[in-house]
Amino acid sequence: MGEMQGKTLEIDVTNIAHGGVSVARHDGRVIFVSDAIPGERVKARITEDSKKSFWRAETVSVVEPSEHRRPHVWAAASLDRVPEERAGGAEFGHITLDHQRELKRQVLEDSMQRMGRTTIEHTPVEGLEGSDDGTGWRTRVRLHVDEYGRVGPYAARSHRVIEVDDLPLATAALNEAAPLRQLFAGEEHVDVLSPSTGGARLIVGTQKPTTITEVVGEREFRLADSGFWQVHEHAASTLTTAVQEAIDGDRFDPRAHNLDLYGGVGLLAAAVADRFGPATQITSVESDSAATDFAAGNLVEWIGANAQTGRVERWVRELAASATAIDKGRLRNATIVLDPPRSGAGKEVVASLAALAPAQLVYVACDPVALSRDVALFAERGYELVRLRAYDLFPNTHHFEAVATLVRS
Structure with a gap:
């Protein structure tokens, strides 16, 4: 100290x-x-x-x-409380919504300039359908449990549980289900979720997962209630459209070896196949075998779609090493969609993907600094950033999503 x-x-x-x-x-x-x-x-x-x-x-x-x-949207996180008693998870809640998005735009522009070594023209962070103050959108919340069994979010930048009376970023259904003043002695956390069908539910500790259904447009996706799904109630539909629009149709070949990396339960593979039709060939790759099993079912209507389990780093490296001349041709014509974790794809994956020499990559990013680093790595290997859009999937927090298109220059 x-x-x-x-x-x-x-x-x-x-x-x-x-x-x-x-x-x-x-x-x-x-x-x-x-x-x-x-x-x-x-x-x-x-x-x-x-x-x-x-x-x-x-x-x-x-x-x-x-x-x-403005007055903070969450009393539990406001300046009225001493810093160590402020609930975490709504760190932009004291800023008007338009200005939050302007600040996020500045972060994206600055990251691209410093880390991505590229100047981007004005790229607004686009809002989704929802309330004027950016509340009421979260469909999933993790509540932590303290030594006395009390539940709540962590305090900002600490692992101290803060008891709260409401969760303003959450949907009405989730707020109603949240057990905010109940005790859960001996548990580490309680997850509360309100999927688009079937009503809100709690997952206490490590109880056995059950299957839920999420609806995106007219399409249904089955997944485990403990599995990954986008948090904002309109995020899955927003990203579906964003990825469909980010693909350059002139460069897309439905018969190529198209890939959906870090594919989860197949949301973005379905988006690609929906846009380009039933003959679309696309392989979704995901390390979580439970998610891959669901992806196989969610993609079953497309004869050319399949889901494989594997760590993306190793899977792509092995693909590059074992590709025949015909495979290499199909990979050169490929469109690769990737939605990596917050840390980004990283040097090894970028090098492996660039070695496959696909026609285009559509990169879905939840961290602007990681995206910018990877854009610079792709640029060194002959890929140019030609399109970038950003979406405010996490109002009243500093997080947002960006969708970048990179093409072989």
């Missing part, structure tokens, strides 16, 4: 950083400060001063507020 930790400073907040915090400076040193907005002057308490290059701080009070500040 340094000598500044716990001290309060009055600081001017200058710009936004990735990760839901703003940037301020004190005597030339960078301070990452939470619960502030660029343009404000705030009193902030130093929480970490061990790093030479930067400190971290939490806003205690606002001296000069931004015109974009």
Whole structure:
């Protein structure tokens, strides 16, 4: 612990950083400060001063507020509470919705310039259908359990459980089902979900998964209630359309060795096959065998669609190593959709994919910095970013999704 930790400073907040915090400076040193907005002057308490290059701080009070500040959408996360008692998970809830999206746009542009080494023209972060204040969209929430059995979200940037009376980012059905004042002694967490069919449900601890059905447009997807599905009630339909539109139809060959990597239960493979018809050949690859089993069922109507279980890194590497001359031709004509985890695809996967030399890649990203790094890696291997759109799938948080199209230049 340094000598500044716990001290309060009055600081001017200058710009936004990735990760839901703003940037301020004190005597030339960078301070990452939470619960502030660029343009404000705030009193902030130093929480970490061990790093030479930067400190971290939490806003205690606002001296000069931004015109974009509003009462926090979640009382449990507001400045009325001391920082360690503020619920985490709605770190942009004190900012008007339009300005949240503007800040996210700045983060995307900055990431692309610094990490992606590419300048993008104005790319707005597009809103989804929903409330004017960005509440009521979450269909899945994990509540943590403390040593006394009490449930709640973690406090911001800690593993301390905060008891709350409501979950404003969640749908009405999820709020109604959430057991906020019940005790769950001996459990680690309680998941609450409200799928698009079948009503809300709880998953307590490690109970055996059951099957649920999610509806996207006129299509049904079956999956485990414990499995991955997009959190915003309109996210799956938004990404379906986004991926369909991101594919350059002139470069798409339905008979090629098209791939859907990190494919989950087959949402994006279905999006591709829906756009390009019943003859579409597409292989969905996913490391979770339970998800792959569901993907096989969800894709059964397309004769050329199939689902395979494998770690994407190894699967793609083995594909490149074993490809025959005919395979290589089908791969050169391929469209590859990839939706990697937050850490991105990374150097090894990018190198393997570029070695397959597909006609185009559609990259769905939940982290702008990871996407930007990978865009730079693809550029080194002859792939050019030709299209980028961004979507606000997580209002009142710093998260958003981007969909990039890369083509062989």
